[in-house]
Amino acid sequence: MMHNICGVDVSKAWLDSWVAQHYCRFASTDEGVGQLLAFCRAHSVGLVVMEASGGIEQTAFLFLWSQGQPCAIANPRAVRSFADAMGHFEKTDRIDAQMIARYADAKKLVATPPPSQDQQRLTALAARLRQVSADLSIQKQRLHSTSDPDALASLKEAVAFFTRQAKALAARIATLVASDPIWAELDKTIRSVKGLADRTVAILLADLPELGTISNKAIAKLAGLAPLANDSGKRHGPRSVRGGRASVRSILFLVADVARKYDTSLADFRQRLLDQGKPKMVVRIALAHKLLVRLNAKARETRTNIAQTI
Incomplete structure (x- = not known):
């Protein structure tokens, strides 16, 4: 039996989907993702492909996998280059969905297995730690931009708040890493290079899980x-x-x-x-x-x- 590829252009509001000349738009909600699954089953979809979109694609990606529907994540830059090469210089959500499907077919994309629950949690915590660290750095810089007592007091409160958050997140990440035998050993391996510590471990394990598995x-x-x-x-x-x-x-x-x-x-x-x-x-x-x-x-x-x- 031949299986089709469904290209999905994901946005905060919509899931624009294209498969075998059939186009449909679903709301980017739990109900909409369920309707997308039914749409895929009705059209014998073997693989759903969506672009990496800053994380907003993860809800649909993880739900579809949980229901047994294989999915893959495509590089948006590669899809755009493919569309340009095919002469599709215009850009609409419908065209994007079609180009994603055609790109996946041309490149013979294979399913991207979903990360484990622990990997998802580690990724989320590491991302939040990056955000908090960036906010903390900004607030510290602003301490030197004013001499007003009230403004300084407010900034010091903000610095203290983000410092507490950063420490709490780092502690959660450390606990999570220690609970996994492989992560715990990789933690030691990364720290064996002097100068590399908590934040480096968190980001490498969260954002580069392929470390040590590829060339x-x-x-x-x-x-x-x-x-x-x-x-x-x-x-x-x-x-x-x-x-x-x-x-x-x-x-x-x-x-x-x-x-x-x-x-x-x-x-x-x-x-x-x-x-x-x-x-x-x-x-x-x-x-x-x-x-x-x-x-x-x-x-x-x-x-x-x-x-x-x-």
Whole structure:
């Protein structure tokens, strides 16, 4: 039996769906997701595909999986490039849903298994910790922008509030990580690199669960730290990086600069690049890339050791 692919363009208000020349719009509510499931079953859908949309796609994604309907998440940039290549320069929700379905068919996308309940919780807590940390940083900066007593008092209250929240979230994350045998070992592995602590562990385990399970080249691409070729004929253009998971890349930029102060091999690597006249941003990317590759190798060894003891 041939199964169809359903492309779903997800927004806060609507679930625009396209399958085998059939289009339908459902409300982005629990009832609407249920109607989407019925629509998929009526059209023999084997795979539902939706773009990563900042998390608003997760409600439909997780519900459909819970009902036995396989789903996949597509890269929105890749879908847009595909649509442009197909000559669809206009953009509507209906066209987007159709392009998602056609892209999935052309690329032979496979289902993306849903994360475990613990992984979902860790991801949510890590995301909230990032938000609170950003808010805390902003409030601290504002302490230096006023001398008014009442304004300062208000800012100090805000700093204290966000500090408490950050500590509470970090504690919840630590408890969750400690409760999982694999995470607990990966926690030790990540911390074995001096300069990497709670926040790094949280973000890497939450936003880069593939750590230690794929090749160094693949993990670098996921983080947006893989140098991309820019050659044509005899011209060899400068390599560049783009895309990838911003939260992972940001934390690696930060901690790589800290880690090199304790690790002479990282410090020497950085200095060699600077001595070669490499731009500071290129050096920063290369240092983060080197740290990630090292962490991936360590995590792979940790996972192998765990598997051998089971």
